[in-house]
Amino acid sequence: MATSASPQPPTPERFFNAINAYEQTEAMKAAIELEIFTAIAEGNTCAATIAKRCQGAERGVEILCDYLTIHGFLTKEGAEYGLAPDSAFFLNKGSRAYLGGAIEFLLNPRIREGHARLTEAVRQGGSALGEGALEPDNPDWVRFARAMMPLMFMPAQVMAGELAKGGAVNKVLDIAASHGLYGISVAKQNAAAHIYASDWKNVLEVARENAQAMGVADRYHLLPGSAFDVDFGGDYDLALVTNFLHHFDLPTCTAFMRKVYASLRPGGRAAIVEFVPNADRVTPPTAAAFSLVMLASTPAGNAYTFQEIESLSREAGFVRAELAPPPIGLGRLIIAYR
Incomplete structure (x- = not known):
């Protein structure tokens, strides 16, 4: 007669592994x-x-x-x-x-301090560092653009390929462009496309250098300033909103996506790339755990589920939002249709 295995006794190993991580x-x-x-x-x-x-x-x-x-x-x-x-x-x-160079951003002192003060962040519901990461012309974002660029080559190409299934584009808005690879990858797949890149002035220097190096500088235009304040213009076929929404709370994201909606031509698309946890908010592990990064480093940011992004997109005016099948690196692509 088969007997069930004896349950493992409690062990402090997980505690010690976590404390010593x-x-x-x-x-x-x-x-x-x-x-x-x-x-x-x-x-x-x-x-x-x-x-x-x-x-x-x-x-x-x-x-x-x-x-x-x-x-x-x-x-x-x-x-x-x-x-x-x-x-x-x-x-x-x-x-x-x-990817080794990514430690220049991922282990920079400010990010590490945010996690070191996590008890305070939990008590107040947001980073103990205040608005620092979101301040204008923060040099950390230049460090991010340079250090994280190798990690983004493949996701940017996957995203551009997926978006190409929806047809060619001629005018593209790249919001929080950073290193510029997402917009540049779209430009490489659309020979007539002009990219309008929005970010802080110091960060856009990195994107401009990359556009020059990758042969699309003549079709690459800069929109320096806060994405909330700068005039995007209009009549875009496509707006790229990559790794941006997670820095803010849902009402702020909804208001911002209304601005994105207004910048698109009828029938235009918004491509949103984010860490997307399941509705249980604990799976898949990497996407779900990103919420803790936002708690430590932003006043109100979070990792949002597809249902949350779909809902805020509809509230912003988009007729529908779809979760694209391929992973975009560690994130997912959500396409919202005007």
């Missing part, structure tokens, strides 16, 4: 700064040769590499280390998909 952050930061992953990709596979390549002590490198192996970033056979598939693709400087 900062160790993994610092280990990853050190490995990227030392170029551990790149060194292994170059053929340095034992602690001694990795240490020589990375200008570190053999003992320190061995302990760090063992720690990275424990957490799945490296493999180990005997004394030889190798790269896990994700590390080979994203953390080797020789890879076209290298």
Whole structure:
């Protein structure tokens, strides 16, 4: 007769792993700064040769590499280390998909301080840092544009391909353009399209440089200033609202999308890219957990479900909103139709 497995006794392991999770952050930061992953990709596979390549002590490198192996970033056979598939693709400087530079933004002091003061944020329902991240010409957004750009190449291309299914576009508004890759990718797929990029003046310098480097500068126009205040103009076929709405509460998002609606021609579309949790707000994990980032870093931002974005789009005047099937990196694409 089969017997059910005995339940596992309570263990403090999850608590200790959570409390010590900062160790993994610092280990990853050190490995990227030392170029551990790149060194292994170059053929340095034992602690001694990795240490020589990375200008570190053999003992320190061995302990760090063992720690990275424990957490799945490296493999180990005997004394030889190798790269896990994700590390080979994203953390080797020789890879076209290298993401290590993203630590310049993701681990900047202001973001870390926001999480360090999370108890205050929970008590007051918003960041203990106040409006800082949303202040005009905040240099953090230049850092974001440069550091996060490699992460956005593939999502921008996927989004542009999905939008191309709805037909060609000639006039495109790119809101909070940042690095500019979303608008530039649309321009590359639509030879006649002119892109009008809105962001802070200092951030638009990064977008302008990228438009020049990618051969669309003659069709790339700048609209510097706050997206809430700048005159977008009108008659756009397409408006890109990428990774923007999560910084604000729902009433602010609704009011802003009314402005977007007014900028579009009849039949125009708004392409919204966001982290989109399910209605339970705890799945999928990465999208759902993004709400905590917004709690720590913004006064009232959040990760919104598709139902919430669909509702605010309709309230703003759009006739319908659809969730596109492919993931856009870690986010999702929602297309709202005027």
